[in-house]
Amino acid sequence: MDVSKKYVAVGILCFINLINYIDRFAVAGVLPDIKDYYSLSNAQGGLLQTAFIFSYIFMVPIFGLLADRYSRKKLMAMGLLFWFIIIYLGSFIPRECGNLFIFLRAMVGIGEASYSTIAPTIIADLFYGSYRTKLLGSYFFAIPVGSTLGYVVGDFLAKTLGSWKYALRLTPLLGFISVFLMLLYLEEPPRGQFIGVKYSERNNFKVNLSFLSKFPSYIWSTLFFTFLCFTTHSLLWITPLFIQAIFKFRDVHVHQRSLTKAQSMIESNSALHDKAYNLCRQFLSGSWKDIKEDELVFHSISGGLSNSLYRCSLPSTHTPLCGEPSQVLLRMYGQLHSDDPSQNINKMTESVIFMMLSERKLGPKLYGIFPEGRLEEYIPAQALTCEQLRDPVISATIAHKLSHVHQLDVPINKEPTWLFDTIHLWLDSIHKIDVKMIKKDYQNLVKELIEFPYEEEITWLRNFLSSIESPVVFCHNDLQEGNILLPTKQTKSRLSSGSKNQLTKSLLEPNLIFIDFEYCAYNYRGHDIANHFNEWTMDYSAPEFPHFYYNPQDYPSETQRRFFVKEYIKAIDKSNLNPEIDTEDHILREAEIFTLASHFLWILWSIDHGYSSKIAFGYWEYGQLRLKNYLDKKRELIDLREKGLL
Structure with a gap:
């Protein structure tokens, strides 16, 4: 194989690895939006990565075994195509099918396992000595670069194009191009041609494991690298949510000066959750009558002296039955309980206006009015x-x-x-x-x-x-x-x-x-x-x-x-x-x-x-x-x- 073709082949493999990590962390970058869209809890949001990792871990040794026996180029091509198709399809899953979205993210692990297991072995068989070390270093350097770009690219696409789904649609398009280039330029090299040992395709799997067990350094480095990956990936996955929570906490508590006040707010939010549940059951029909109190998805949107806004949603396990909304906006009047009667008159007037504009389709729909506030249409806009x-x-x-x-x-x-x-x-x-x-x-x-x-x-x-x-x-x-x-x-x-x-x-x-x-x-x-x-x-x-x-x-x-x-x-x-x-x-x-x-x-x-x-x-x-x-x-x-x- 011509040397220039070898470098082109390695460049393509490095680019695919870059796409790999951009995709993986683009999801992390828009995770808050995904959680809101599918009404996922924090645990379900974490399950997106857990499901992916478990399928990835399970499939890695399988693809390693297959790569020792069959064409590595074909295995990678099939795995990559499966991977990119699954990613692309996942961006079209409707909001009531959150579990299906989690399942498809698990399937992504199958495609990634095919590539990340095989690609380094091809680079190792294309070059030797210091060249091999440098090129493998370039290949693995795509991991931190792609991880960082994943956050940036995912967030940028979501904000620019108006939906988190576009963050999942870029890598498949680039991926299909890269697969075509790989099939065009990559010539599969002989296995182990530079290691000085005759390669046997039919080594028994147990024999291989027995051979590797004789090298303690390999076992310990593999174990520690596994723990390192688990820890860093866990932190990287939840970091956007953690940072978002910090800023929300800061905004909500910027004028609070004591733990007593903070505790009061927590208790107040709990009471509001209960109140929101009862209000939704009173004013809304269909599935809202069937959910349990702890199943209501309840998020604070904003707060202030005038109004506090909350989004109430059906859980992903429930879908609308008879045209009822899957989510509503709860508006609580912050200053209603006042000795000034004009406050009550103003709120009553505002509700009348809101109702009229709603009926004339000049404003959001109105679902219910009660003394402390109202239930409105939630507009994802x-x-x-x-x-x-x-x-x-x-x-x-x-x-x-x-x-x-x-x-x-x-x-x-x-x-x-x-x-x-x-x-x-x-x-x-x-x-x-x-x-x-x-x-x-x-x-x-x-x-x-x-x-x-x-x-x-x-x-x-x-x-x-x-x-x-x-x-x-x-x-x-x-x-x-x-x-x-x-x-x-x-x-x-x-x-x-x-x-x-x-x-x-x-x-x-x-x-x-x-x-x-x-x-x-x-x-x-x-x-x-x-x-x-x-x-x-x-x-x-x-x-x-x-x-x-x-x-x-x-x-x-x-x-x-x-x-x-x-x-x-x-x-x-x-x-x-x-x-x-x-x-x-x-x-x-x-x-x-x-x-x-x-x-x-x-x-x-x-x-x-x-x-x-x-x-x-x-x-x-x-x-x-x-x-x-x-x-x-x-x-x-x-x-x-x-x-x-x-």
């Missing part, structure tokens, strides 16, 4: 990003949806009192702030914020807003990217095909969902649109404090604003269209003027929450930014009005 807000197709769809929301007739107070009532509510709480209770690093900033003459400014703002006629409509009042969901990645992936109009009307609109109706109320149309435009510049995905990015360059251009308003007008019922105020120019002017109201509202929100909230967010920094934006915009608009341009 990701919130939009600021970048997606700028996508013309998505922006047009948001405009359509918002127009439909504005035309709703909701049985709540229809006077436009919400804006200034809320401003006064937060202003009253600001008057009670004791600056001495604020961290010293923030005291000067807080003084600057709370000493601003808000009462005088409110009088001026009321007068300025009255200069434009803006219809009173039912408004969302907080339409930022985090409150807009697009449930399926399949929908988003199809944005690249088809015409823009087809996508807007028939594809995106039925799937785009508005959430978080905490601030919904009758308000001025201009405020809702202006606030949405302002949110184009605010990115709340920052992992580091203050947990937001401000990107003023992303504020929609006049062309983008006009496009949004044009799509908004298209969705207005023609019988309700007012030719005087439902025009592009007039709505754009409304939004321009009400930009001030948007900034002013969130200044006061920031100060109120900066003093009272325990959530890790840069409220003071956010309030300072919105105050600066307010004053800059105020100067700009006054200048335009004096020039007769507004």
